[in-house]
Amino acid sequence: MQRIRLRYAKRGPLRFTSHRDFARAFERALRRAGVPIAFSQGFTPHPKISYASAAPTGVGSEAEYLEIGLQAVVDPEQLRVALDAALSPGLDVLEAVRAGEGSLADRIDASHWRIELPGVEPAVAQDAVTAFLAAPEVLVERMTKQGRRSFDARAAVARCTVEEEPDLPSRTGGVPCAIIDLVVRQVTPAVRPDDVLSGLRVVAGLEPPVPPRVTRLAQGTLTAQGEIVDPLEADREGVGIGGH
């Protein structure tokens, strides 16, 4: 069985696709694209697809990962093109590589996020971030499957900085837009960007006037230097297999 790993994006309006919605669409895309997907054994065979941790509904992503098992050998780039064409624009398959040793999950322990806060002055966001980082612990609450839970949002944050992009379209017309650059370690319970935003509210009363726009930029292994290592890097055999 050939195993292929894919990186895909959830962009624009289709960032509102939930993980379940994506999974259904992806299975249909496999059929549309004629992918020789392998199936599990048993009374109700399931296609061999395993997902790495999925971005929350409403959050855009440039770095979602999954792995599929195939009954026949295919060229990864052709597979990428076929699957990308079979999915709605906005669900974009960016890269396909033959899976090497080890599991995808073992290569992901952190996420890099970008949080746009239209209507928030960068200086205000900076003060909140400074207060957040200075706190030894920031307790936030969220509904989980086990009910309302309180947990620390601070410890998992490996990096949190504020930048401002003056050429951002939302800046035109004098509307400020703070941009937070965030790296969070994967822990349990998961600390998500909205938990960090809750933390900014807790420590500094930061209340964005409109819903923030969040994008996952990367996932991978966090190095001691604070860099995120692309989880497909170890699978790539030289240059030119991946796309884009």
Add this chain to the structure above:
Amino acid sequence: MSVSSVFPQLEQLLPRVSKPIQYVGGELGAVVKDWDATAVRWALMYPDAYEVGLPNQGVQILYEVLNEQPDVLAERTYSVWPDLEALMKENGVPQFTVDAHRPVKAFDVLGLSFATELGYTNMLSALDLAGIPLESKDRTVEHPIVLAGGHASFNPEPIADFIDAAVLGDGEEAVLEITGIIRDWKAEGCPGGRDEILLRLARTESIYVPRFYDVDYLPDGRIQRVVPNRPDVPFRVAKRTTMDLDAWPYPKKPLVPLAETVHERYAVEIFRGCTRGCRFCQAGMITRPVRERSITTVGQMVKEGLEFSGYSEVGLLSLSSADHSEIGDMCSGLAEQYKDTNVSLSLPSTRVDAFNIDLAQELSRNGRRTGLTFAPEGGSERIRKVINKMVTKEDLIRTVVTAYSNGWRQVKLYFMCGLPSETDEDVLEIAEMAHEVIRAGREAAGTKDIRCTVSIGGFVPKPHTPFQWAKMDTPEVIDGRLKMLKQAINSDRSLGRAIGFRYHDGEPSLIEGLLSRGDRRVGAVIRTVWEKGGRFDGWSEHFSYARWVEAAAEALEPFGVDLDWYTTREREEAEVLPWDHLDSGLDKDWLWQDWQDSMSEFEQDDCRWTPCFDCGVCPAMDTEIQIGPTGKKLLPLTPVNGLRVPA
């Protein structure tokens, strides 16, 4: 003048509502066209939640037919849930289409497909959110033409004040003709304003424009007459019939949603119309005659529909699919074609006979077995004669037992409650039948591990059926009978445990009855209910019987009629019915005779295999029965191996 997307404003609201994916579009099969490059623009609405509306075949077909025209643009809009409705009002975001998020108000036509009357309040919500005046009389040339279609449009009188026009019957050709009329009128500079375009539509004699007709009432509240109030519109408006379904093989490119919806399958209509003659069935009466799609067209549609959509389920739909003249070859041919795949084939199986099980066996050859449903509809043989559903108790039990002995472990039986002349005994016989089914089934299957589900729907008398004159039973009577039935089913604990029981309360049926057979005075009830917050009346968690009862009392009082007058009152032969000026092709005298036959428990055969019984449709509509067999067979598919990489 170009129209911009409301998505930037909507996008701010979506993180705050449940299941935002239903509002963003982006489905496979969705079409977005350049607004300025098109001459006529349709917003098509299914007035219910996206999860119910998206799979609707009618909307999908018209969407594709219209968008195939180069100078026509069609987009879709659905009812938004109350959470988003509140936010849209608060933030000034209008009713939008999901395709390009354009405001509905900017379109030339807002076409609403009413499968059920319970969508009427949702229409008012959409008009209100769109910024379109609720009543036709208040609209100007700036507003879309609000056009109703679907089965409920065979009596649009309760919504006559809110719509501008209604189309009865098949829509494929009607939407193109309407498009042509609007295209010409716009090209001429919209002469004569709104009245003129509506008049041009009315002159086709198959588009009903309520404002051109006056209704007079008798002192006792009944209708005296419905007559045109201008000389150049017809006395009666005729329904549309699309002949030769092979020429209209839609949907070719079905809409495949990202959101979860009620049906996730490629559905192909294998024939339209039905002449089984079940007397409660409005669909069977108003869609005559039977027009089959040929086995080869169906095969082609299934192949292309699956390739396009990536679905793994196919539904062969119609009002009684086992009646297709080539159903045997169709099922075995499709089963053969898809035997080594994960594609499951299903047939809504309502016919109660062993043939149905043969078909189901064929379809489940690749191991994907779908459920079996039989619809005897009536509990006793007497009531089945009344409704013209010819099946004996012995036949039913033999059929279900055959299913159990062929490996099915679960069978669903569908009945109705509240049928004309029904007694407690008629309903209690459902329990006996279910007990016998389980007893005989256990013996045949050699195991106790079998189940049947008894599902009960409430009878609602519908216009253009022999039961259009019938009285309804009150919710108290219906609920009482259902309670008795439940007790009777559980009177034997061993058998009762194997029987599931599903039913609907009588209250929503009574309101559906008011809306189905209502006249223009009922419009005030709909408006009052909507103003008091009525939405999504087809959903039990949103439906409020008390709100409808109060609104009916308040709004009908000035007219001297009431809820009972519309629902639990039997009509006489001479009474002018609100829909008499709307021509389904059925001869009113024939309908009355069939109603009389029903009460004397006299059955009517099917005109496909017995001589014509003069229901009137074919001569009135200049149509004919179109059935096979063509004698053709489905050929094995050549498997295409390898990736489908776009050129």
